[in-house]
Amino acid sequence: MNQILIAEKLYMTPGIRKKRTIFRIEFFLSVFALVGLLSYGVYSAYDRNKSEAVSKEILAAMETRPEKMVVEEQVVVLALNSQTGVSQQVNIDEIEKVTVTREIEISDEQKVTARDGTVYYTIGQINIPAIDCEYPILASDTENYDTLLKIAPVKFHGANPNEVGNFCIVGHNYRNSQFFSKVPNLEIGDIIEITDTFGKTLEYEVYDKYITVDTDTSCTSQMTDGRREITLITCTDASDENRVIVKAREKV
Numbered sequence: 001m002n003q004i005l006i007a008e009k010l011y012m013t014p015g016i017r018k019k020r021t022i023f024r025i026e027f028f029l030s031v032f033a034l035v036g037l038l039s040y041g042v043y044s045a046y047d048r049n050k051s052e053a054v055s056k057e058i059l060a061a062m063e064t065r066p067e068k069m070v071v072e073e074q075v076v077v078l079a080l081n082s083q084t085g086v087s088q089q090v091n092i093d094e095i096e097k098v099t100v101t102r103e104i105e106i107s108d109e110q111k112v113t114a115r116d117g118t119v120y121y122t123i124g125q126i127n128i129p130a131i132d133c134e135y136p137i138l139a140s141d142t143e144n145y146d147t148l149l150k151i152a153p154v155k156f157h158g159a160n161p162n163e164v165g166n167f168c169i170v171g172h173n174y175r176n177s178q179f180f181s182k183v184p185n186l187e188i189g190d191i192i193e194i195t196d197t198f199g200k201t202l203e204y205e206v207y208d209k210y211i212t213v214d215t216d217t218s219c220t221s222q223m224t225d226g227r228r229e230i231t232l233i234t235c236t237d238a239s240d241e242n243r244v245i246v247k248a249r250e251k252v
Helices: 002-011 014-061 142-149
Strands: 066-078 096-105 112-113 120-128 133-138 154-158 165-171 190-196 201-213 228-237 243-249
Touching: 014 112, 014 120, 014 243, 066 112, 112 228, 133 154, 142 154
Parallel strands: 165 228
Antiparallel strands: 066 096, 112 120, 120 133, 120 190, 154 165, 190 201, 201 243, 228 243
8 A cells, every 4th residue: 555655656746747737727728718719609699690680670660762752831922012023011911821842852761760779771672582681781881880780781882772883782791691691602693682762673683703802892893884783792701801792783
């Protein structure tokens, strides 16, 4: 028995003790890091699902509106003196009020207030049947750009929905089924539907898809030869520094 105890003491050298201590520290650090990564993953998934819910809420709240609206206004008519050209002095009871109508144009943007009180401005809707992608399109806001991208696809540059020119839309690729995650799977000939805030829906057919670096903005060119085009922009699955570009033009 004494021999066994002596042997254990002989083998438990300072070097071994140091290695055991380092191993314990590394083990606990690894566990701590793993718990942190799992917690971050759970929170990120929760945050994305919450953003998805807000996006669908905005989509459901959007309304179809006329491009122009007729309004009625009451105006006061004063009689003019035929000799002096100056309006006659009349009693207030004698002032004639008439109702006139006029047309006013409605803004391309539509204001939508979410249940949490946050106000968003939408300019249309995008629907891509091939990848089951349907979202509102938010108006660009440079100050809150990153925040808006977490909620829905955002206008990046160019024409407005269904106008002549190149309507460029950017959306996140979360490597799942949300937002523009499946846009890299689109193929030539797939259809993209764009609906503006006035209820007009046009179909666009994909004619090109490629990958480029994030500093390449040539895809935003407005040289469309007088046609309506759209450009979808998102990250690749492998890198945040590269972009998937999908270009489509109005189907005729």
